[in-house]
Amino acid sequence: MPHTVVIGAGFAGLAAACHLARGGARVTVVERHDQAGGRARTWSQDGFLFDMGPSWYWMPDLFERFFRTFGREVPDLYDLRRLDPSYRVVWGDVGAATGGLPRSGSPAPSMPPVAPEAPVWDIPAGLPALRDLFEGVEPGAGAQLDRFIAETKYIYEAAFSDYLFRPSLSFLEFVDPRLVLELSRMRMLRSMATYARSFFRNERLARLVEWPVLFLGAPATRTSAMYGLMAYADMALGTWYPLGGMHRVIEAMVRVAEELDVEFRFHTPVERILVEEGRAVGVRTASGETIRADAVLASADYHHVEQVLLDPPHRQYSPRYWEGRVMSPSSLLYYLGIDGDLGALPHHTLFFDRDLDTHMEAVYTHPSWPREPLFYACAPSVTDPTVAPEACSNVFLLIPLAPGLEDSDEAREQVFQGVMQRLEAHVGRPLRDRIRVKRSYAMRDFEADYGAFKGNAYGMANTLMQTGPLKPKLRSSKVRGLYFAGQLTVPGPGMPPSLVSGELAARVLLEELAAHAPDKGGGPR
Numbered sequence: 001m002p003h004t005v006v007i008g009a010g011f012a013g014l015a016a017a018c019h020l021a022r023g024g025a026r027v028t029v030v031e032r033h034d035q036a037g038g039r040a041r042t043w044s045q046d047g048f049l050f051d052m053g054p055s056w057y058w059m060p061d062l063f064e065r066f067f068r069t070f071g072r073e074v075p076d077l078y079d080l081r082r083l084d085p086s087y088r089v090v091w092g093d094v095g096a097a098t099g100g101l102p103r104s105g106s107p108a109p110s111m112p113p114v115a116p117e118a119p120v121w122d123i124p125a126g127l128p129a130l131r132d133l134f135e136g137v138e139p140g141a142g143a144q145l146d147r148f149i150a151e152t153k154y155i156y157e158a159a160f161s162d163y164l165f166r167p168s169l170s171f172l173e174f175v176d177p178r179l180v181l182e183l184s185r186m187r188m189l190r191s192m193a194t195y196a197r198s199f200f201r202n203e204r205l206a207r208l209v210e211w212p213v214l215f216l217g218a219p220a221t222r223t224s225a226m227y228g229l230m231a232y233a234d235m236a237l238g239t240w241y242p243l244g245g246m247h248r249v250i251e252a253m254v255r256v257a258e259e260l261d262v263e264f265r266f267h268t269p270v271e272r273i274l275v276e277e278g279r280a281v282g283v284r285t286a287s288g289e290t291i292r293a294d295a296v297l298a299s300a301d302y303h304h305v306e307q308v309l310l311d312p313p314h315r316q317y318s319p320r321y322w323e324g325r326v327m328s329p330s331s332l333l334y335y336l337g338i339d340g341d342l343g344a345l346p347h348h349t350l351f352f353d354r355d356l357d358t359h360m361e362a363v364y365t366h367p368s369w370p371r372e373p374l375f376y377a378c379a380p381s382v383t384d385p386t387v388a389p390e391a392c393s394n395v396f397l398l399i400p401l402a403p404g405l406e407d408s409d410e411a412r413e414q415v416f417q418g419v420m421q422r423l424e425a426h427v428g429r430p431l432r433d434r435i436r437v438k439r440s441y442a443m444r445d446f447e448a449d450y451g452a453f454k455g456n457a458y459g460m461a462n463t464l465m466q467t468g469p470l471k472p473k474l475r476s477s478k479v480r481g482l483y484f485a486g487q488l489t490v491p492g493p494g495m496p497p498s499l500v501s502g503e504l505a506a507r508v509l510l511e512e513l514a515a516h517a518p519d520k521g522g523g524p525r
């Protein structure tokens, strides 16, 4: 039985480990931290339990698909709830004066579930309610939403039933006349921003359908309309939450892996990938231990694996290559434990009440600490009392920042005060004098904990020039038996794509092990 070492126990590493073990490999997962999860780890203090990273559970079908592969059903593993409202958007007066004109022949609008000019919209779960919202804001926009959903559903289904599961080792995988025809018919090479505005004149509606691409690490102006599939995931498939926290998903994956006899070595940083005669033969850990293997699958950050864990002759990409990549933003995060309640704050709130372009410029064009950032507040204790002590609230704040920005406590605190002032104004009560637990996390923490290049949070941005075969490859061209998975390779950032990445890397590795098995006439390649 061939032995594979998997570096990293995040979504990609765990997915890879499960697929490899199911494919007949003996698997050892080597993880630097004392728990699985990677960017989806937990941190707890004084009875508050924080998910450190992901908080939006989207694309439930992909999680179902993963667990079903191993004979498990999601409801047997964790208790998933659909959130309604899906989330709240705080607009302030952004986009308020751009209400659309009625389209000719539009039916009379039904009663809007939100006032078009209101500074706050609660976005309802389910397409019928969402359609009413759109129609109430811009006459005719309900029918436009139907069209938008039909197109993005098509892309979503094509991607997740097929294209996303191609390992992108070569452009030839995508030489498919049907794909080219469909992409050009729907003009998918346009930006998501242009695509959104081809459906909706009301600025808020356009923003509502384009914001989900921010998960992919670039603004809608720099992301292909192909990623409209994210809006389909949001609007049609819904926003979910596993009771107990996002980490429940990680725990379920670890359980599946252990049932497949995967061995976990926590608190074991890998210091070197061992290469002999051009082939990966194992790893050396920080304690000096050598773990020999027939292949290595590295799911830690690609840049860290190549530039730190491999000797220079074995690296495929130069420092110049990495400098030329568009990284996804980093983030300033705050984990807050608060005495008492939060007023009527829902589980997810997006503060889009300041100028988007100014913030995007501070993230992408002229990296700097934003003065008045857009931000996101997550309050899981609204849904789940287990993540905070009784009569207390759990709050997570996320402020996107430029990767590589100079990090300082003072800069963090200045942003924190501004953001908290806006949050307090929104909930109509003071919060800062009730804080019991407070921890910040930003660029230097991402670097220290994950070796993240420039302290990025979500890997590489899914710009058109960094999509599919244009991403760092999941098989090394320099070292035989070395494979990569995770959010810096295909398909990209996010929990569901990381699951897919682990599966793809495991599949390519297993195919090669099988092709070179001794009974096929060869040893390991």
Ligand SMILES: Cc1cc2nc3c(=O)[nH]c(=O)nc-3n(C[C@H](O)[C@H](O)[C@H](O)COP(=O)(O)OP(=O)(O)OC[C@H]3O[C@@H](n4cnc5c(N)ncnc54)[C@H](O)[C@@H]3O)c2cc1C
Pocket: 007, 008, 009, 010, 011, 012, 013, 030, 031, 032, 033, 036, 037, 038, 039, 040, 052, 053, 054, 055, 056, 057, 058, 268, 269, 270, 271, 299, 300, 301, 304, 331, 333, 398, 449, 450, 451, 457, 458, 485, 486, 487, 488, 492, 493, 494, 495, 496, 498
């Ligand atoms: C703040 C934040 C919010 C997010 N929100 C969402 C969300 O709401 N929804 C969503 O779908 N996605 C979200 N994401 C993205 C998602 O969390 C990631 O894309 C995904 O978790 C990445 O998984 P991964 O396995 O590729 O990488 P990681 O989770 O980073 O896993 C890599 C693992 O490798 C380990 N490692 C690194 N170096 C070594 C070494 N030398 N030796 C041993 N082990 C090593 C690390 O400790 C880590 O456990 C968010 C991410 C962040 C940071």
